[in-house]
Amino acid sequence: MPYEDTLPLLAFFLVMTTLFLWLWRSSGQYQWAVIAFIMFGAGCGVVGIDWLFETDREKIEILLPSLARAVERKDLEVLFNVIAPEMQPVRELAEKAVHDVMPKQVLITRLEIEMQPGHVFPMAVANMLVRITGRIDESSLETVIVSVVVTLQKRDRWLVTECLVEPADLMNKRKTTRAGQVKR
Numbered sequence: 001m002p003y004e005d006t007l008p009l010l011a012f013f014l015v016m017t018t019l020f021l022w023l024w025r026s027s028g029q030y031q032w033a034v035i036a037f038i039m040f041g042a043g044c045g046v047v048g049i050d051w052l053f054e055t056d057r058e059k060i061e062i063l064l065p066s067l068a069r070a071v072e073r074k075d076l077e078v079l080f081n082v083i084a085p086e087m088q089p090v091r092e093l094a095e096k097a098v099h100d101v102m103p104k105q106v107l108i109t110r111l112e113i114e115m116q117p118g119h120v121f122p123m124a125v126a127n128m129l130v131r132i133t134g135r136i137d138e139s140s141l142e143t144v145i146v147s148v149v150v151t152l153q154k155r156d157r158w159l160v161t162e163c164l165v166e167p168a169d170l171m172n173k174r175k176t177t178r179a180g181q182v183k184r
Contacts, residue, residue, distance in 0.1 A: 004016055006050040013043025024131050054128075056154065060124055060145055063158055064150070068106040068130070084159040092164060103134035104141065123153045 020036035024028075046105065054062075063082065070078035071094075079094045097103075110129040116122070128150070133143045151162035 006046050009046050010043050013039050013046065017043065041044055056122065056124065056158075057115060060126060060152060060158055061111065063152075064111065064128065065108055068108055071098060071103055071106045074103075082158075082160055084153065084155075084161045087161055090160060090163050093165070097165070099135055101132060101134040103132050105131075105133040107131045109145070123160070124152045124154075126150045126152065167180060 017036045017039040020032050020039060024032035024036060040175045067082060071110065076095060076098060079098075080091055083090050083094065107130065108128050109131050110127075112127045114125045114127070116124065126149070128148045129145060130148050131143060131145050134140060135141055145168040146165050147167070149162075149164040150160055152158045
């Protein structure tokens with residue numbers, strides 16, 4: 001489907017339905033009413049199909065917040081279940097992060113997913129900004145924003161094959177002029 005979200009397509013069909021109903025009411029010719037009901041049925045069909053079938057992008061959009069909740073709960077079993085078995089460094093990084101940071105809240109504030117078809121296994125790269133509130137080494141509660149790049153590979157299901165976490169560069173979108181003014 002050309003849309004990940006069917007709302008624009010549904011809006012189009014509803015506008016067309018309204019147009020054809022108006023034509024039917026103004027002309028009195030029943031074929032406009034038939035076309036209006038066909039448009040309404042097509043719109044409902046599109047929404048139904050979207051509701052029944054999840055795309056790979058939607059599966060990843062559901063998976064990553066559930067992983068963030070697992071980190072909040074310190075549920076290593078859920079994390080290890082999603083990390084590819086051969087990726088021991090990623091498992092160690094996840095375990096170290098949960099034990100060292102002791103997160104109270106993990107919130108994904110920005111999520112961009114790039115699908116990469118054409119491989120033996122389809123791949124996706126998720127680029128996220130994550131706000132983490134937790135205690136680092138038993139200190140006071142701190143909030144940090146990190147940039148997380150997660151590479152996923154679809155085998156039977158989506159598995160994390162690589163995870164890169166670094167401090168977020170929040171100023172990279174801003175450019176400055178010669179006078180030092182910030183341009184957005």
